[in-house]
Amino acid sequence: MxxxxxxxxxxxxxxxxxxxxxxxxxxxxxxxxxxxxxxxxxxxxxxxxxxxxxxxxxxxxxxxxxxxxxxxxxxxxxxxxxxxxxxxxxxxxxxxxxxxxxxxxxxxxxxxxxxxxxxxxxxxxxxxxxLDWxxxxxxxxxxxxxxxxxxxxxxxxxxxxxxxxxxxxxxxxxxxxxxxxxxxxxxxxxxxxxxxxxxxxxxxxxxxxxxxxxxxxxSDPAHLGERLGLFVLIVLGEGVAQLVAASAATEWDWALYGLALGSFLLLVMLWSLSLRYGYGGVPGLAPRAFQTRTAMALHLLTAGALAAVAAGLGAAVEHRHGQLPPSVRLLLCVGFAVYVLIGAGVSMASHSTSWRSGLRSALPALALPLLIGAFGNGLPSVGVVWLLIPSVAWPQGWHTWRARASTTHP
Structure with a gap:
């Protein structure tokens, strides 16, 4: 969390x-x-x-x-x-x-x-x-x-x-x-x-x-990082807007409460990974770890994946009483998988993390959305959203542990 x-x-x-x-x-x-x-x-x-x-x-x-x-x-x-x-x-x-x-x-x-x-x-x-772009x-x-x-x-x-x-x-x-x-x-x-x-x-x-x-x-790296981060913040805000718009147009019940709470927790954890433990909205990215052109390409993939997730969360509210359509479930799961994969690869490269440590931070988080996307036909919409939370909580906990370890043992 x-x-x-x-x-x-x-x-x-x-x-x-x-x-x-x-x-x-x-x-x-x-x-x-x-x-x-x-x-x-x-x-x-x-x-x-x-x-x-x-x-x-x-x-x-x-x-x-x-x-x-x-x-x-x-x-x-x-x-x-x-x-x-x-x-x-x-x-x-x-x-x-x-x-x-x-x-x-x-x-x-x-x-x-x-x-x-x-x-x-x-x-x-x-x-x-x-020369940077x-x-x-x-x-x-x-x-x-x-x-x-x-x-x-x-x-x-x-x-x-x-x-x-x-x-x-x-x-x-x-x-x-x-x-x-x-x-x-x-x-x-x-x-x-x-x-x-x-x-x-x-x-x-x-x-x-x-x-x-x-x-x-x-380019000015600090200023550019702030602008790129603001763009990712806009994308996450669109996720909140999708939830609010879908919730305002429907009857409020326990299914809506559970799905809205789970979606909000997902967006909060995505915000934390992208903007507290990343640079320019890219999870795990350290400033000046890559050339600007590489960081920009990673930002494009991250923003695109998060916007797809935002659309999927809004659709989940509309189907809260049943199962998600296969295409919407695929949209959510692939968006999360791309985001997690970017964060794991960037963390290993920018923090000189060993491949074993990188796999420990990535595989559990990556496997879950892929399994849900491939075999989650019978899962209700609320269940899909709550099952995706561990895929974001795992790298969140890894980054939190790493930050505390670096503070305790500089």
Whole structure:
């Protein structure tokens, strides 16, 4: 269970914190996550899961591009840039349901393209290359989205998935330092040719001012961790909102009381693992343990899994008097399994934990949701939720023990 007695780490007063503008910007993420979670309502099938995965990645990628811009720009952040990003993300959030039924597919794609281009142009205007997250300034993944505007479904969705895959490839396959070096070499060569033409008396038909040399930019880890954590907090808040909305629209009885209490305990323990024993909302992650691009990818998987869990808990309230539909049970169990697997792998890597210790913290927590998902056909909804609690309580207890051990034996 959650240990409220473990003291949190001291906060450096000199660290940057999210500004009011950034918090206002994150309100759009609240709306977006809510709309995305609704894609998994009812009895979702494979098509619904595919929609959710692609649209969640697109929305998260857009939010990340503008978040990193504010992270690096700091006090020099241009308000109109973030406001434009907010408006675009709001349109994307409003179009999610229309994408699902085919009404607003083009609108979602066009706005996503514009937001990614705007997110790339801000770095060109600043004369910087963000080495921590190359995808923020490279628009290779936008090409399939652009082609999709003139293509009908289902080919359109395959192009969207290809665009997301290209962005993920750029995240891990693109070397920012080498790119910066090549651009600087081209810039120096361009200036050399311009000087040669001037020496020969030719008119310089290029730019009348000296081209600005690109410089390297790096994210602020503490500030970025706070923003990523806020996004995960938004996702967990969506879980609470799902429970409240489902409970408000139904008759209150003992089945509802038991399911609501179990769901609330699950969300509290997920909050503790992600934000008290993690970094950026990723359970078990230590600051600076991985490269920023790796931490960002882990954040995407964590947030996506938690949003799926939130949708599953809301559906559990609707089916509290019977059994969960197989697809909803699978949604809950796979979401928990992905979350636990991320936490175990990250803990072993970032805390130099032995593989035996890592397996002790992961296997019991991972086995339970997988067994429930595969063999839980006869379980009632309330039973499924309460049986998932040990899968989160086990790593919670492991992290609590580790924190106390490090305090007793530094």
């Amino acid at each position: 959650v240990d409220m007695d473990v003291e949190s780490a001291e906060v450096d007063e000199n660290e940057r914190h999210a500004t009011w503008l950034e918090l206002f910007f994150d309100l759009i993420a609240v709306a977006g996550v809510s709309q995305l979670a609704h894609l998994l309502h009812g009895e979702p099938g494979a098509r619904d899961f595919a929609y959710y995965a692609v649209l969640f990645c697109a929305f998260w990628m857009t939010w990340t591009c503008f978040t990193l811009y504010g992270n690096v720009a700091g006090d020099r952040t241009r308000i109109r840039i973030l406001l434009a990003g907010m408006f675009g993300m709001a349109v994307m959030a409003a179009a999610v349901q229309g994408v699902h039924d085919g009404r607003h597919m083009q609108a979602f794609a066009v706005v996503y393209i514009l937001m990614r281009i705007l997110g790339s142009r801000v770095w060109q205007a600043r004369g910087q290359v963000l 190359p995808t923020a300034q490279f628009t290779l993944g936008v090409i399939p989205w652009t082609l999709s505007v003139w293509v009908d479904a289902p080919a359109r969705y395959w192009l969207w998935a290809a665009g997301i895959a290209l962005d993920l490839w750029a995240t891990f396959g693109m070397n920012g330092e080498r790119f910066l070096e090549r651009v600087q070499q081209r810039d120096a060569e361009k200036q050399r040719r311009q000087r040669a033409r001037r020496d020969m008396g030719e008119r310089d038909r290029g730019s009348h001012s000296r081209p600005a040399r690109l410089s390297a930019a790096y």
